[in-house]
Amino acid sequence: MNRGTYAIRRVLLLFPTLLAIYTLTFFLIHSTPGGPWSQGGKPVPPLVLERLNEAYGLNDPVWKQYTDYLMNALQGDFGPSLAQRGRSVSEIIGETFPVSLKLGLVSMVIALTVGITLGTLGALKHNSALDYFTSFVAIIGISTPSYVVVSLLVLILASELHLLPTGGWDGIASTKIIIPAIALALYPAAVLARYTRSSLLDVLSADYIRTARAKGLRERPVVMRHAIRNALLPVLTVSGIILADIITGSFFVETVYSVPGLGRYFVSSISERDYPVILGTVLLFGAVISIMNLIVDLLYPLLDPRIAQR
Amino acid sequence: MVRISQDTQDFDSAVTRSGRRLTEAQVNRRKVMQGLVASGALATIAGMSRGVAAQATPEAGETYGTDAPAPYEGPLAEEQVMRLPTGEPVTMDPGVSYGDDELDILFNIYDGLTGIDQATGEVVPRVAESWEPNEDGSVFTFLLRQDVTWSDGTPITANDFAYSWKRVLDPNTLSEYMSAMYYIQNGEEIANGEMGLDELGVKVVDDRTLEVTLTGPMQFFPRIAATWTYYPVPKHIIDEYGVDWTDTGETGVSNGPYVVESWSHNQELVLAPNPNYYGEPVTLTRAVYRIFEDASTQAYIAFENGELDYAAPEGPDLARIMEDPEAQELLVQFPLSNCYFIICDCSHDPTAQIAFRQALYKSINREELAGTVLQDQWIPAYTIMSPDIPGSLDDQSPLNESVEEAVALLEEAGIDPASIELELTYQNSPARRKTVAEYLQATWQDTLGITVTLAPIEDSTYIDWRASRETQPFGVYTGNWGSDFVDPSNWINQNFTSQSDHYRNHWENARFDAIAEEAVSNTNDEERIQQYQEAERILVREAPIIPMFRGKAVRAVKPDVRDLYFQSTLSVVHLRTVKIAAAE
Numbered sequence: 087m088n089r090g091t092y093a094i095r096r097v098l099l100l101f102p103t104l105l106a107i108y109t110l111t112f113f114l115i116h117s118t119p120g121g122p123w124s125q126g127g128k129p130v131p132p133l134v135l136e137r138l139n140e141a142y143g144l145n146d147p148v149w150k151q152y153t154d155y156l157m158n159a160l161q162g163d164f165g166p167s168l169a170q171r172g173r174s175v176s177e178i179i180g181e182t183f184p185v186s187l188k189l190g191l192v193s194m195v196i197a198l199t200v201g202i203t204l205g206t207l208g209a210l211k212h213n214s215a216l217d218y219f220t221s222f223v224a225i226i227g228i229s230t231p232s233y234v235v236v237s238l239l240v241l242i243l244a245s246e247l248h249l250l251p252t253g254g255w256d257g258i259a260s261t262k263i264i265i266p267a268i269a270l271a272l273y274p275a276a277v278l279a280r281y282t283r284s285s286l287l288d289v290l291s292a293d294y295i296r297t298a299r300a301k302g303l304r305e306r307p308v309v310m311r312h313a314i315r316n317a318l319l320p321v322l323t324v325s326g327i328i329l330a331d332i333i334t335g336s337f338f339v340e341t342v343y344s345v346p347g348l349g350r351y352f353v354s355s356i357s358e359r360d361y362p363v364i365l366g367t368v369l370l371f372g373a374v375i376s377i378m379n380l381i382v383d384l385l386y387p388l389l390d391p392r393i394a395q396r
Numbered sequence: 397m398v399r400i401s402q403d404t405q406d407f408d409s410a411v412t413r414s415g416r417r418l419t420e421a422q423v424n425r426r427k428v429m430q431g432l433v434a435s436g437a438l439a440t441i442a443g444m445s446r447g448v449a450a451q452a453t454p455e456a457g458e459t460y461g462t463d464a465p466a467p468y469e470g471p472l473a474e475e476q477v478m479r480l481p482t483g484e485p486v487t488m489d490p491g492v493s494y495g496d497d498e499l500d501i502l503f504n505i506y507d508g509l510t511g512i513d514q515a516t517g518e519v520v521p522r523v524a525e526s527w528e529p530n531e532d533g534s535v536f537t538f539l540l541r542q543d544v545t546w547s548d549g550t551p552i553t554a555n556d557f558a559y560s561w562k563r564v565l566d567p568n569t570l571s572e573y574m575s576a577m578y579y580i581q582n583g584e585e586i587a588n589g590e591m592g593l594d595e596l597g598v599k600v601v602d603d604r605t606l607e608v609t610l611t612g613p614m615q616f617f618p619r620i621a622a623t624w625t626y627y628p629v630p631k632h633i634i635d636e637y638g639v640d641w642t643d644t645g646e647t648g649v650s651n652g653p654y655v656v657e658s659w660s661h662n663q664e665l666v667l668a669p670n671p672n673y674y675g676e677p678v679t680l681t682r683a684v685y686r687i688f689e690d691a692s693t694q695a696y697i698a699f700e701n702g703e704l705d706y707a708a709p710e711g712p713d714l715a716r717i718m719e720d721p722e723a724q725e726l727l728v729q730f731p732l733s734n735c736y737f738i739i740c741d742c743s744h745d746p747t748a749q750i751a752f753r754q755a756l757y758k759s760i761n762r763e764e765l766a767g768t769v770l771q772d773q774w775i776p777a778y779t780i781m782s783p784d785i786p787g788s789l790d791d792q793s794p795l796n797e798s799v800e801e802a803v804a805l806l807e808e809a810g811i812d813p814a815s816i817e818l819e820l821t822y823q824n825s826p827a828r829r830k831t832v833a834e835y836l837q838a839t840w841q842d843t844l845g846i847t848v849t850l851a852p853i854e855d856s857t858y859i860d861w862r863a864s865r866e867t868q869p870f871g872v873y874t875g876n877w878g879s880d881f882v883d884p885s886n887w888i889n890q891n892f893t894s895q896s897d898h899y900r901n902h903w904e905n906a907r908f909d910a911i912a913e914e915a916v917s918n919t920n921d922e923e924r925i926q927q928y929q930e931a932e933r934i935l936v937r938e939a940p941i942i943p944m945f946r947g948k949a950v951r952a953v954k955p956d957v958r959d960l961y962f963q964s965t966l967s968v969v970h971l972r973t974v975k976i977a978a979a980e
Contacts, residue, residue, distance in 0.1 A: 346662035
């Protein structure tokens with residue numbers, strides 16, 4: 087099958103995927119006990135409950151709510167937030183997603199820079215002290231949960247040393263982005279370091295590299311011009327997935343550091359049973375991840391002709 | 397009332413210094429709501445008479461804290477900005493609000509007919525310059541000031557109040573707090589759809605005169621009129637913007653000492669002084685509320701880092717502070733008017749038996765629970781009503797703690813502990829609740845020899861669960877209550893009579909019900925207190941509700957913040973009088 091057809095097929099597959107995600111989520115949240123109106127200790131009188139349910143369509147039969155919401159969503163209307171009266175889901179997403187996006191992109195840049203550098207160094211100085219050290223750092227980065235990282239950073243850099251603020255968000259060009267960006271970047275950096283290292287090691291032992299050396303090329307251009315570029319291909323594809331993960335926001339980092347992003351909402355809307363927000367964010371995340379996967383899949387053969395030839 | 401000063405004010409020294417027990421009462425906001433819901437449901441309860449002669453001037457309420465230092469008069473700082481923490485407001489519409497995180501802000505941007513003076517706890521006039529009850533206190537006539545306007549200059553009249561109160565009951569408003577209006581005649585019927593909005597017992601006699609008819613004699617109504625559901629809302633703004641009127645992106649329109657200058661969701665909310673405020677102008681030029689996901693755990697660290705001027709530390713932060721004398725200097729502490737207790741199902745065995753419940757009571761070591769297990773952040777409670785409520789028994793409980801006696805009780809009643817399996821339900825957050833449940837389980841299993849199974853439920857399902865206890869059996873569960881206002885009816889009548897049964901424990905005691913009903917409208921103060929004491933005695937002795945501990949408020953405030961008074965009933969931070977002192 088030629089690439090064009092493949093691409094179209096994949097794009098079309100997005101829709102049933104999203105529909106499945108929507109359906110599953112919808113039924114999951116509606117089969118969970120508790121509702122949006124009985125939050126933490128408020129005994130809402132039954133009459134008010136009735137009116138609220140009526141006003142927000144929660145008294146309709148489940149299948150009707152399912153189709154109603156879907157119809158509206160297809161037209162871009164994700165409904166009103168139940169937990170935050172007077173705000174629509176689109177408004178909320180419109181305000182919070184850009185924050186997560188910006189934070190995620192900054193983190194990604196850090197992760198790519200640090201990760202690829204460390205991985206490369208590790209591979210080039212294979213089995214040296216530097217290699218073991220960078221591997222060690224990578225393992226720590228992979229194993230430490232993000233909320234531990236961000237809490238530690240806040241404790242040390244903010245509380246103890248007073249170098250940075252303890253939380254908040256002021257856009258990209260502010261000291262407030264430093265701690266959350268680092269905290270978010272640690273795991274991806276570690277993953278990228280590992281990938282880069284093993285991929286580069288692989289490439290460095292390939293025949294064509296040996297040929298280049300045999301031809302008399304100095305080590306530097308061997309590495310820079312030939313090895314790294316090819317080694318980075320699998321790393322790039324992994325980056326795509328990581329990027330999708332990061333830009334949808336991390337609940338922990340955003341909560342601990344008070345970043346007004348979407349990751350926080352995603353989780354809090356679940357405990358608040360804010361159905362429209364849950365569905366809206368799930369659909370958004372589903373779309374982002376599916377699209378990123380799609381882009382990566384479509385990009386790979388363009389970058390590596392060997393794949394395309396299969 | 398506790399006046400913030402440079403001196404360390406720890407609980408004990410404050411008690412001795414003021415000569416009598418500090419009677420601060422802080423309400424778990426949710427309990428306020430529960431109280432008002434329950435009271436609304438008791439339209440039959442005739443309200444209460446406090447035995448204070450009807451006066452045309454502010455009611456002489458309880459004064460708290462005898463040493464209210466004089467207001468600060470020293471040099472002021474250049475920058476009069478206060479930075480505080482808050483959670484994201486659920487809604488900024490006072491008629492809709494259930495009293496969540498937005499309460500702090502609402503109290504600073506609106507003035508009702510009356511207010512509670514933060515320094516003295518007394519009811520004071522605000523938009524109303526005076527009021528007069530009729531003979532039995534079931535009708536109040538309020539005379540409004542002439543010079544009150546909205547912050548945009550539009551005048552405020554009695555019509556605004558009538559409109560705002562009816563609006564709360566209007567089904568289209570979707571207010572979560574309609575029950576606050578149940579004190580007013582026909583309020584409950586209107587909420588139930590049995591009557592039209594215009595039948596609410598509120599009459600606009602003229603632009604300045606508002607006549608309010610209540611469901612019965614209620615001397616304490618001016619206190620209720622000070623709560624946020626009774627605030628006026630700007631009709632002209634609501635008409636223009638609809639449901640979004642509190643979030644227009646422009647400066648908010650309100651009538652209190654401050655207005656909302658800006659609101660970035662989940663980030664920051666800024667208050668500025670109201671340019672058209674009728675009352676005493678404020679000193680602060682801005683109040684910046686930083687919005688946290690969970691201010692109770694996140695704000696203190698920002699306070700420590702100098703990013704906030706105020707914080708209310710809890711849990712692990714508190715434990716940390718208690719080991720740091722410097723940090724303790726910045727603390728203000730006072731007991732809260734609440735009670736955390738265990739509710740027993742009195743309609744099913746084994747908890748249906750008084751002896752069993754008493755055994756449960758006696759086997760708990762409250763000093764250990766509040767002091768050691770909960771790390772001294774709570775105060776042991778042996779009776780239900782907190783000490784600041786007239787009629788409270790304070791620590792003179794008819795039941796004592798004694799494991800031997802508890803065991804003996806079971807034996808005498810012929811209850812075989814080995815055959816008992818008791819289910820203990822509790823909300824799974826915050827973590828403290830789990831600790832308490834586990835402690836109770838360990839205590840009862842070890843001392844009494846019964847088996848206790850733990851049944852945690854999610855916070856958001858708690859209300860539904862409790863409501864369903866109407867028909868569903870249970871073993872025991874943990875709950876709490878905090879004062880809405882300082883009066884025993886807010887505890888006894890609203891929650892524990894067999895008609896109110898707020899906690900669905902199915903307990904019935906004829907004598908208790910009888911005294912409660914009498915006491916509520918008893919005009920003789922002394923008699924009334926004695927009656928409530930008797931009721932409390934019965935309640936504690938029969939132990940359908942088993943008290944465990946009370947809360948302690950701990951607030952951290954920067955020393956340059958002056959004239960910040962904390963009030964008893966609602967723990968909001970009132971910025972009306974606050975000033976920032978010049979650095980020394």
